[in-house]
Amino acid sequence: MIQIDLPVLGRAKAWREAARCLASHGIAPEEVDWQGGTLFGGDPIPDADGPRDLRVPKSFVQLSGSVICHTDPEAPALLYQALWRHQNDRRSLGNPADPLTRRLDRLAKAVGRDIHKMHAFVRFREFPTDGARRRFAAWFEPDHRIVEAATPFFARRFADMDWIIATPFGTARFSDGQLDFDLPGPRPDLPEDASEVLWTTYFTHIFNPARVKVGAMKSEMPVKYWKNLPETRSIPAMLQDAEARVQRMRDALPTEPPKRAARIAAMPATLDQTRAVAETCSGCDLCAPRRMVWGEGPTDAPLMIVGEAPGDHEDQQARPFVGPAGQLLRAAMAEAGCPPAYLTNAVKHFKFSQRGKQRLHQSPTRGEIDHCRWWLDQERRLIRPRLTVALGVSAAFALTGRRAALTSRRGTLEPAIRGGDVLITWHPAAILRARSRSEEMRAELAADLSRAAGLAKERMAAQGVRGATSL
Amino acid sequence: MRRTLQEKLAILSDAAKYDASCASSGTTRRDSRAGGIGSAGGSGICHAYTPDGRCISLLKILMTNFCIYDCVYCVNRVSSRVERARFTPEEVVTLTLEFYRRNYIEGLFLSSGIIRSPDDTMTDMVRIARMLREEHGFKGYIHLKTIPEAAPELITEAGRYADRLSINVELPKDDSVARLAPQKQPKGIRAAMSHVRETRAASKVASHRGKRPARFAPAGQSTQMIVGADGTSDRDILGTSTRLYQGYKLKRVYYSAFSPIPDSSAMLPLIRPPLIREHRLYQADWLMRFYGFDAAEITSSTKGGNLDLEIDPKLAWALEHRAQFPVDVARAPRELLLRIPGFGTRTVQRILAARRSGPLRYADLIRIGARVKQAEPFITLPDWSPGALTDSAGLRARYAPPPEQLSLFA
Structure with missing residues (x-):
């Protein structure tokens, strides 16, 4: 009886070499004890391969590589039986109804499943490290001796980190791109991983x-x-x-929808519809008493210009930018060669305090701007301007969410809360109020508008008719 | 109040669980040996299973569950009172990579409620995929749920980074969509699916100089239909599936049994999810894709156009077509073997291989792994003949579960 001790690591190769040697010497399966380890030992395996030619189908190489991982102690012997039989019987190995073939298939399937589950169920935990490569480790308990067969998968997948997978059948170590195997050790302590x-x-x-x-x-x-x-x-x-x-x-069924739902669900598809819905808005105290001043201009305008809120003149005519400040703006736009622009305000209602017969303009509060932002966003969503211009700090706040002073921001592009970017400049009313700097500020407004016009045209040319993203 | 990452993850995975697909297979083979992180290709891996029996292969989350649409079957519809949250693109990227490095997942399945506009939402989703691929060299699997109303350029860009794109048809019939998902346009959904199909086909054709176009969704496109939220019959559902498979070259049609959602709408049935029906639809779907059945055959013998819930559709078909049985296992061609109840594609493959070595007997079939008890009445073997069993009146009772005894105290 020849006795063979297969090693813990490198088992597949050891079995292949032993089987080749035995079969080439014509040693029958009955004469081989693959389980090894008996007290008295057996005859040694011949030193070199024998004279016989061996026939091994390609599929058998793969099959044996799987089956040999199985912990069934008979696995190596069953494989050798199949190899031995194949030398005289070429059909049985390809016959799924053959009992030995079927048994080997089942062993291979169990190993395949075990490998698959290892790929699925290994859970790495991270080790702290100062090195360039992150370090991870895992403990896994497979049913079979699959460390060598299953871990090259992890080497391909996690190539840019160092890792260790320890199992009761051996440990795989991957560091700096090199995969090595160690004999089984005790279960390692793994750190907690958040x-x-x-x-x-x-x-x-x-x-x-x-x-x-x-x-x-x-x-x-x-x-x-x-x-x-x-x-x-x-x-x-x-x-x-x-x-x-x-x-x-x-x-809990069914529940009342939240308040915002009706508003959003009824989200209109056109600017006219939006305007109609906006007429019914009761979002803040400004809504009820005054008429709404909606935006004005082509619905496909490449440029959108946003002011603060309508004033006395605008309130009476229900049109934006028709008062003195509006005239200044329109003149500056003409001077700058602006393309057709859509003009609107951050807040759509006039806010004032009554002094006798006079209505004195008041700036809208932050809360009022927040409430009205919804409508401004709808205008931007539907018009899809290439560039938006914010006149003054209220408009800038409505569009960008930042309330910082205007002096340092004027002439810069800032990202809008709802995507796209915003060019920030003076409000024309501020120019009218400023005494000493008004000429200078007017020139700055014209320069900013001319830059805005240039940017809008440039983007229109670059993106074709339909811009996907720039609001 | 700002939510923590964990709170957001809780809300946005809760919101994502009604999407059935979690497949991560069938994409191009690639790995990270030449740089980056991750690998893909071949069959996907299910890294965990939740107690609903479904696998977790991908990190399946919504970018945000804020939504401007009001689809009544959806938990994230604008009129629902669920908690809302929104990930930043960076958060999605970090979660994906950190989960991936710990071997929790195969990749990312990203979907989203529609915020601001379809284009804006799609732009953000594409940005996440681009960051993963280009900034982090991520080679794992990415599935993007495409928003059909988004600009075609954005869908084209999405396909450059994603392995799979999917566009949900939502409901099997157009009038149901109109009633239950008023803002969605079935026409637009189909146009987007055509766009994906055509772009994908074009991505496979090399130019006359042999230059290959940019890759586009190598794992193809899929879709999902909700079952049980409207009155559509199984016959119509399978008809729709057939048109989808043929018309848009879909890899998969997923059927999702409508389950009660938190904060549901009054328009929907408050029932247990019809899980058996969903299962039967998947079986029928399999028969169409792998067994050579067509939808009309499967549903021809059904009552009211719905599949039999007690027995599987293949058995139901066989019982209605007993004249074609028993089949001689030793001689029958593959197509006929596939029609025998209890024989799967793998079994048939093994039978064909084993036949080369001689006739198969009863014990051989058991060894091969066929469900012979199921197949018995429909086959003949050298050592088995069903005799009158095939045409016996009680044959159905052999398979159908016994009627449940009604409880006296219910």
Whole structure:
């Protein structure tokens, strides 16, 4: 009886070499003991390959590589039997109904499944490091001796980090692109990893309590793996709560939609519709008493110019920028050669304090601008200007959400809250109020408008008729 | 109040769980040995299973569950009172990469409620995919749920970074869409699916100089239909699926049993999700894709156009077409073997291989892994003949579960 001791690591290669040697010497399966390790030892294997030619189909090389990983002690002997038989019987290895072939297929399938589950269920934890490559480690308990067969997958996948996967059958180490194997050692201590909390959160919340199927879960994620899967610790609680959660859903039905829903759901498709809805707005105290002053201009304007709020003249005519400040703006636009622009205001109603017969303009508050921003956004959404110009600090706040003073921001482009960018400049009313600097400011306004015109035209040329993103 | 990343993750994965797909297979083979992180290709890996029996292969989240649409079957519709949250693109990228490095996932399945406009939302989603691919060299799987109303250029760009694109048809019939998802346009959905199909086809054709165009969604496109939220019959659902498979070259049509959602609309049935029906539809879908059945055959013998819930559709078909049975396993061609209840594609493959070595007997079939008890009445073997069993009146009762006894105290 020839006795063969297969090593823990490099088993597949050792089996191949032994089997080739034995078969080439014509040594029958009955004369070989593959389980090794008996007290008295046996005859040694011949030193060199024998004279016989061997026939091995390609598929058998792969099959033996899998089957040899199996912990079934008979696996090496069964493989040798199949190899031996194949020398005289070419058909049985390809016949799925043949008992030996079927048995080997099942062993290979069990190993394949074990490898697949290892690829799925290894959970790395991160080690702190000062080096350039991040370091991770995992402990995994497979059923079979698959460390060498299963880990090249991780080397291809996690090539830019160093990792260790320790198992009861051996340890795989990957560092600086080199994969090595060690004999099995004790289970390593792994550090806590903060990502496991997030992962468990995800696991609990992606679960649909209305469709509990515990059997399906356990057949694909057998309980034997659970002890090394952090997320499974929350399963009992998830199941316990599932029925109650579904019941709570049923009991809570149906609910009143939140207030904003009607507004958003009725979100109009055209500017005219938006205007009609805006007429019914009661978002703030300004809405009720005064008439609304809606924006004006071509609905496909490349440029949108936003002021603060309508004034006395605008309120009376219900048109934007028709008072003295509006005239200044229109003159500056003509001077700058602006393309057709859509003119509107951050707030759509006139705000004033009554002094005798006079109505004195008041700036809208932050809250009023916030309320009215919805309508401004709708205008931008539907017009899709290439560039938006903010006149003064209220308009700048409405568009960018920043309230910083204008002096340092004038002439700069800032990102808008709702996408796209905004060119910030003086409000014409501020120019009218400024005494000493008014000429200078007027020139700056004209320069900014001319830059805006240039940018809008440039973007129109670059993006074709329809711009996808720039609001 | 700012939400923590964990709170956002809770809200936005809660919001994503009604999407059935989690597949990560069938894309181009690639890995990180030449740089970057990750690998893909071949069959996908399911990294965990939740107690609903569904696998977790991808990090399936919404970018945001704020939405301007009001689709009644959807938990994220504007009129729902669910908590809302929004990830920044950076947060999505970090979560994906950190989960990936710990081997929790195969990649990202990103969907989103529609904020501001379809274009804006799609732009942000494309940006996330671009950051993963270009800034981090991510080689894992990316599935983007495409917004059909977004500009075609954005969909084209999405396909450059994603492995799979999907556009949900939502409901099997156009009038249901009009009633339950008023802002969605079935026409627009189909136009977007055509665009994906055509761009994908074009991406495979090399120019006359042999230059290959940019890759585009190598794992193809898929879609999802909600089952049980409207009155559509299985016959119509499978008809729609057939048109989708043929017309748009879809890889998969997913059926999602309508489950009660938190904060549901009064327009919807308050039922248990019809899980068995969903299962039967998947079985029928499989029969169409791998067994050579067409939708009309499967549904021809159904009552009221709905599949039999007690027995699977292949068995139901066989019981209605007993004249074609029993089949001689030793001689029957592949197409006929595939029609035998209890024989799967793998079994048939093994039978064909084993036949070369001689006739198959009863015990051989068991060894091969066929479900012989199921197949018995429909096959003949050298050592088995069903005799009168095939045409016996009680054959159906052999398979259907016994009627449930009603409880006296219910």
